[in-house]
Amino acid sequence: MLTDKFDRDIKYVRLAVTDRCNLRCTYCMPEMMKFVNKDRLLSFEEMLRVVRILAENGVEKVRITGGEPFVRKGLMDFLTELVKIEGIKKVGITSNGVLLEEYLDQLINIGITDINLSLDATTQHKFFEITRRDDFDKVYSSLEQMITKGFKVKINMVVMEGKNTEEIVPLAKYALKWPVEVRFIEEMPFNGTGKEVSKSWNHLDIEKVLIDSFIGLEKVNSHKSNTAQIYKSSILKGSLGIIPAFSRTFCGTCDRLRITSLGEIRNCLYSESGLNVRDLLRSDLGDQDIADSIQGHLLLKKKSGWEEEKKNKNLDSMSMIGG
Numbered sequence: 001m002l003t004d005k006f007d008r009d010i011k012y013v014r015l016a017v018t019d020r021c022n023l024r025c026t027y028c029m030p031e032m033m034k035f036v037n038k039d040r041l042l043s044f045e046e047m048l049r050v051v052r053i054l055a056e057n058g059v060e061k062v063r064i065t066g067g068e069p070f071v072r073k074g075l076m077d078f079l080t081e082l083v084k085i086e087g088i089k090k091v092g093i094t095s096n097g098v099l100l101e102e103y104l105d106q107l108i109n110i111g112i113t114d115i116n117l118s119l120d121a122t123t124q125h126k127f128f129e130i131t132r133r134d135d136f137d138k139v140y141s142s143l144e145q146m147i148t149k150g151f152k153v154k155i156n157m158v159v160m161e162g163k164n165t166e167e168i169v170p171l172a173k174y175a176l177k178w179p180v181e182v183r184f185i186e187e188m189p190f191n192g193t194g195k196e197v198s199k200s201w202n203h204l205d206i207e208k209v210l211i212d213s214f215i216g217l218e219k220v221n222s223h224k225s226n227t228a229q230i231y232k233s234s235i236l237k238g239s240l241g242i243i244p245a246f247s248r249t250f251c252g253t254c255d256r257l258r259i260t261s262l263g264e265i266r267n268c269l270y271s272e273s274g275l276n277v278r279d280l281l282r283s284d285l286g287d288q289d290i291a292d293s294i295q296g297h298l299l300l301k302k303k304s305g306w307e308e309e310k311k312n313k314n315l316d317s318m319s320m321i322g323g
């Protein structure tokens with residue numbers, strides 16, 4: 001079992017399969033984003049090997065992220081192999097939904113039905129302002145199809161002062177008509193431009209809007225490794241959630257490791273650097289040696305990454321880290 005100095009067992013890995021993306025969300029990257037050379041990314045074979053090593057050491061859940069996972073060629077073949085790895089009980093994907101619709105049936109066949117969909121607006125116009133691309137209709141259509149086909153869907157909206165706060169209630173209303181979890185995320189300073197987030201709504205501002213707009217909304221307890229505070233009401237088919245990713249910490253129960261698109265194992269979203277597992281996989285080290293290196297690196301995981309690493313001001317694009 002991979003365990004850190006504070007007895008947190010690591011069971012969850014977030015794997016960024018690419019840094020490339022077909023959108024340019026303003027909170028994540030600049031329009032002229034420079035992506036890394038493809039040979040610096042882990043190959044799918046290397047990813048499968050590292051996940052096997054992690055699974056042999058207690059990791060049970062993998063979340064595929066990026067960049068946009070579906071822009072990487074060969075993703076479906078990779079996922080088919082990934083779900084077969086012994087010990088991996090759950091594979092989820094976080095996607096912007098632009099290319100998702102055509103893959104839904106294949107995903108069901110593979111056994112992946114857990115999708116977190118990023119959507120920050122309910123109109124074409126607002127969607128374009130935030131993502132700099134005109135793909136709202138494709139994302140909405142993917143969403144409708146996912147609901148029809150019975151996927152377990154969580155919607156992620158990054159809340160930005162002066163940009164989309166008026167979209168909180170319209171998006172939350174998706175949970176009135178569909179059994180989806182609509183989650184509102186505090187903006188974090190990973191926009192790839194080096195600029196700080198000027199002023200952003202925090203979890204209390206978001207909570208006030210939700211409580212004022214939905215009758216009978218109540219906080220419920222959620223799983224300890226959940227990033228979101230969940231709210232339910234009898235009027236909702238789904239639920240609402242707030243992810244206080246910037247202003248508060250849920251580090252005490254952090255059971256996550258990240259593998260960036262460059263193949264770096266990072267102990268925390270806010271870590272400035274990590275263990276270069278790509279070089280280890282390309283050396284002649286065996287699986288046990290690599291597992292030992294990962295365990296060694298894990299001992300550097302901070303008790304509260306949020307408090308101790310946030311000062312790093314690592315302003316990478318979120319697409320490099322995977323969120």
Ligand SMILES: Nc1nc2c(ncn2[C@@H]2O[C@H](COP(=O)(O)OP(=O)(O)OP(=O)(O)O)[C@@H](O)[C@H]2O)c(=O)[nH]1
Pocket residue numbers: 063065092094116154156185225226227228243245246254256269322323
């Ligand atoms: N501060 C912080 N934010 C996180 C962490 N994990 C995910 N996030 C943020 O939470 C938001 C939603 O991320 P998702 O990719 O949907 O992942 P998730 O909500 O952790 O996923 P599941 O719990 O697996 O459904 C993104 O903005 C992430 O950057 C974390 O460990 N710490």
Ligand SMILES: C[S@@+](CC[C@H](N)C(=O)[O-])C[C@H]1O[C@@H](n2cnc3c(N)ncnc32)[C@H](O)[C@@H]1O
Pocket residue numbers: 021027028065066067068069094095096116117118156157158185186187188189190191245318319322323
């Ligand atoms: C980096 S994206 C990668 C996966 C996919 N492209 C997507 O957008 O869902 C993963 C998650 O990080 C979130 N994210 C990106 N930049 C963020 C920021 N600056 N603050 C908070 N969340 C952010 C996105 O909204 C998304 O839910």
Ligand code: SF4
Pocket residue numbers: 021022023024025028029066067068096118318319
């Ligand atoms: S948040 Fe996701 S969809 Fe938006 S630019 Fe970043 S990687 Fe692409």
Ligand code: SF4
Pocket residue numbers: 249250251252254255256267268269270303304305306
């Ligand atoms: S800030 Fe770092 S340590 Fe805290 S929950 Fe997020 S990833 Fe884990």
